[in-house]
Amino acid sequence: MxxxxxxxxxxxxxxxxxxxxxxxxxxxxxxxxxxxxxxxxxxxxxxxxxxxxxxxxxxxxxxxxxxxxxxxxxxxxxNAELEKVDQMSGTEFEHLVAERMIADGFRQVRERGGSGDGGVDITAVAAGHGRYAVHCKRYSKPVGAPDVRNFLGALANAFAGHTGILVTSSRLTKQARLEALGAREPLILVERDRLADWLLGSASLLPARSARMLTEEEAT
Known part of the structure; x- marks a missing residue:
């Protein structure tokens, strides 16, 4: 049946x-x-x-x-921008990031440098968004979790109240990214691909400008 x-x-x-x-x-x-x-x-x-x-x-x-x-x-x-970055020294990379921050709308941009900076290479202020502390890594290898933890320690102590930005010419390891995004105040991560867009002026690290640029890009 x-x-x-x-x-x-x-x-x-x-x-x-x-x-x-x-x-x-x-x-x-x-x-x-x-x-x-x-x-x-x-x-x-x-x-x-x-x-x-x-x-x-x-x-x-x-x-x-x-x-x-x-x-x-x-x-x-x-690719051309990233090739230039890959030829830079760490100090030159920090200077490039500082210049780009000024162009991006940050103010009071100050390069700190030195080995006793607690991982903070640049400080800056953005109207309506508070203070920022930036850690630059001109690496050919991935940025590991210890670097992220060191930076988070600086943000929790000497640079408390600052929004952290980690800028690297490379990428973060999986564990490093998890630590960065899982922190009490998640870091703004600028890895290799985003770095290229930022250097070309097609992306911004400031929330208001970033949202406006995204809207303009969608409109085109």
Whole structure:
């Protein structure tokens, strides 16, 4: 009985599929007939619609090409910036970050330097966002958890009340990222990819500017 019922259900499903295909084919024939009659009765309109379709397709292809080219240019520019960074010393990298912070809208940007800075290389202020402490790592290897813990210690003591920003030319290890994001006051992380966007001016570390730039990018 079970096998018989399954066969019946299978036949019903097959019949329904055939009916759907049949109705679809009939609909396609009707549409084709209507289009042919319309073209025959209104050749001018048909020609105009055909031209409009061609223009729309061509415009879409041109737009797609421009988007691809723009993305390619951004990719090449980002790589060029990162190649420059990779040739810098730690001090030069700190200076670059400080300059970019000024361009980004930070004020009272001060390079601290030295080995007794508790991991803080730059301090700055942003109107409406308080004080910031920045730790720069011009590394070729990933930044590890000990570096993050050292920086968090400075933020909890000598630089209490500052928002921490960790900027690196490399990336963080998984454990380092977990510690950075799991802190009482999560760090702002600027790893390699985000660093490239920031250096090119297409990203910001200030929340208000970052949101505005994202909105403008979506609009374009």
């Amino acid at each position: 079970a096998r018989g019922s399954r066969r019946v259900r299978g036949k019903r499903r097959s019949r329904k599929r055939q009916e759907v295909w049949g109705w679809g084919a009939a609909g396609a024939v009707v549409v084709a007939v209507v289009v042919v009659r319309f073209v025959g009765d209104h050749p001018g309109w048909a020609m105009g619609m055909a031209c409009l379709l061609v223009v729309m397709v061509a415009g879409g292809l041109v737009l797609r090409h421009r988007v691809i080219q723009a993305a390619r240019q951004r990719f090449l520019a980002a």
